[in-house]
Amino acid sequence: MELLIFYPIAGLCVALALGVILNTSPVGSAMCLIGMMLGLAGIFVLQQAHFIAVLQVIIYAGAIMVLFMFVIMLLNLKQAASADWVSRDKNLYITILTSALAIGILYKIVDVTFMADLDSPAELPDTFGTVATVGESLFTDFVLPFEVASLLLLAAMIGAVVLAKPKLD
Amino acid sequence: MWVDLAITLAKILFIIGVTVGFFAPILTWVERKQSAIMQDRIGANRADILGFTAIGLFHCIADALKMFTKEDFIPQGANKILHTISPIIAVVPAILTFAVVPFGGQYTIFDKEVNLVISDLDVGLLFVFAIASLATYGYVIAGWSSNNNWSLLGSMRTASQMISYEVTMGLTIVGVLMVYESMKLTTIGAIQEDFFKWGLFLQPLGFFMFLAASIAENKRIPFDNPEAESEIVAGYFTEYSGLKFGMFFMSEFIEMVTIGAIMTILFFGAWHIPFLTTATLLSWFDFLGTTGSNILVMLIHVGVFFSKVVFFIWLQMTIRWTLPRFRYDQIMKLGWKILLPLSLANILVTGIFILVLK
Numbered sequence: 001m002e003l004l005i006f007y008p009i010a011g012l013c014v015a016l017a018l019g020v021i022l023n024t025s026p027v028g029s030a031m032c033l034i035g036m037m038l039g040l041a042g043i044f045v046l047q048q049a050h051f052i053a054v055l056q057v058i059i060y061a062g063a064i065m066v067l068f069m070f071v072i073m074l075l076n077l078k079q080a081a082s083a084d085w086v087s088r089d090k091n092l093y094i095t096i097l098t099s100a101l102a103i104g105i106l107y108k109i110v111d112v113t114f115m116a117d118l119d120s121p122a123e124l125p126d127t128f129g130t131v132a133t134v135g136e137s138l139f140t141d142f143v144l145p146f147e148v149a150s151l152l153l154l155a156a157m158i159g160a161v162v163l164a165k166p167k168l169d
Numbered sequence: 170m171w172v173d174l175a176i177t178l179a180k181i182l183f184i185i186g187v188t189v190g191f192f193a194p195i196l197t198w199v200e201r202k203q204s205a206i207m208q209d210r211i212g213a214n215r216a217d218i219l220g221f222t223a224i225g226l227f228h229c230i231a232d233a234l235k236m237f238t239k240e241d242f243i244p245q246g247a248n249k250i251l252h253t254i255s256p257i258i259a260v261v262p263a264i265l266t267f268a269v270v271p272f273g274g275q276y277t278i279f280d281k282e283v284n285l286v287i288s289d290l291d292v293g294l295l296f297v298f299a300i301a302s303l304a305t306y307g308y309v310i311a312g313w314s315s316n317n318n319w320s321l322l323g324s325m326r327t328a329s330q331m332i333s334y335e336v337t338m339g340l341t342i343v344g345v346l347m348v349y350e351s352m353k354l355t356t357i358g359a360i361q362e363d364f365f366k367w368g369l370f371l372q373p374l375g376f377f378m379f380l381a382a383s384i385a386e387n388k389r390i391p392f393d394n395p396e397a398e399s400e401i402v403a404g405y406f407t408e409y410s411g412l413k414f415g416m417f418f419m420s421e422f423i424e425m426v427t428i429g430a431i432m433t434i435l436f437f438g439a440w441h442i443p444f445l446t447t448a449t450l451l452s453w454f455d456f457l458g459t460t461g462s463n464i465l466v467m468l469i470h471v472g473v474f475f476s477k478v479v480f481f482i483w484l485q486m487t488i489r490w491t492l493p494r495f496r497y498d499q500i501m502k503l504g505w506k507i508l509l510p511l512s513l514a515n516i517l518v519t520g521i522f523i524l525v526l527k
Contacts, residue, residue: 073328
């Protein structure tokens with residue numbers, strides 16, 4: 001029953017992710033990305049992580065992508081010319097770096113998949129994925145990473161304000 | 170299982186019937202009549218069937234017929250796919266929010282617990298917020314895909330306005346969930362059985378900020394800059410006609426109902442009558458038996474809930490016909506320099522109160 005929902009959503013996600021890369025119009029790409037994020041939220045729901053799923057929609061689909069769309073419209077980007085696809089020398093390092101990262105992540109995913117006991121998944125407690133449980137573990141077991149992340153966000157926010165202000169007074 | 174399925178289906182049909190089938194068309198008439206009353210006019214009274222006008226109510230049918238039969242026009246150079254789907258993206262979130270909105274409490278009918286909410290999500294409050302933020306795309310894409318500068322201006326205004334007021338809305342919701350210690354809308358509703366625990370008293374500032382933010386999200390006067398017919402023709406839906414325009418039109422009215430429902434749940438005691446607990450009501454109708462009294466109380470509660478919703482719709486309409494439109498910079502200033510600091514202060518004060526009172 002779960003697979004019946006999982007495969008269409010996962011397939012849609014992959015198709016939309018391809019759409020993000022292959023689309024020549026920026027708005028089309030952005031639309032595909034939004035669709036993919038909504039699909040990911042659906043997969044989170046299948047994993048009983050309702051809280052994460054809703055956050056995925058609010059933060060990525062609802063806030064970040066609206067800003068993306070706003071910028072795309074502000075710059076009034078039209079179709080990308082196909083000549084932009086020619087590979088350039090200075091892109092080589094970036095290509096190598098990103099492929100190394102991608103291969104690393106893929107290796108980890110395969111590793112974890114083999115380690116997991118997929119045939120008999122562990123029983124989930126009733127409170128799994130609720131706001132209370134996620135909040136509790138966030139503020140007890142993971143309080144240090146949480147604080148570090150919030151500090152990083154604060155630094156980024158101040159950085160953005162400094163960059164946007166033409167003259168600091 | 171089949172009974173549960175049937176009950177859920179009945180609830181979905183009820184909600185769609187009430188919002189799309191009843192409120193949306195009736196509100197077009199109510200808005201005309203109310204503006205007419207406020208401006209000392211007579212208002213819609215011409216559409217008639219065999220000379221019978223029903224105080225102008227037939228205008229709803231005339232409107233619907235007009236929208237169905239008008240030419241569906243797509244401008245040259247427009248993105249056909251996006252131009253077509255954006256009204257759908259705009260109208261779906263408005264209806265979808267009702268999936269988590271409880272319109273009554275819990276009742277025992279024929280030894281079965283009936284919970285008057287389609288999906289009692291643990292993250293209900295956040296779900297409402299998430300869906301509301303998705304509605305932006307419909308309007309933004311509509312303006313962009315029309316290949317018209319007025320439309321593009323309208324959708325840029327929409328995007329900036331909705332991002333700005335979403336922040337206030339989210340922070341106001343934080344205050345509400347600090348007070349009720351739950352994101353479940355049914356729990357929030359149930360707590361407000363006690364009149365002095367209504368959100369209006371626990372979060373008075375939050376109430377006004379939420380009202381302002383939600384009117385801004387719905388883009389109605391005084392926040393109707395994205396539409397601003399005297400500046401940019403009709404904003405993001407300049408190039409829309411027929412039923413596609415009708416869907417934008419409808420989504421505004423459905424959203425008014427949604428806002429009314431959310432305000433009722435969060436701040437106005439949900440389905441409860443002040444000083445009358447469900448137990449008292451049940452004991453009054455005890456002579457009808459368990460099922461009978463439960464059904465009666467359920468009907469009363471649903472009636473009370475929707476009367477409160479109607480009150481908020483009236484409030485939004487009165488605001489719309491009272492205030493002039495804000496300028497774009499005024500909207501931004503109000504959002505970022507007044508409402509945002511106020512909502513942060515609201516969270517701080519709420520936190521201090523909770524700390525002291527415990």
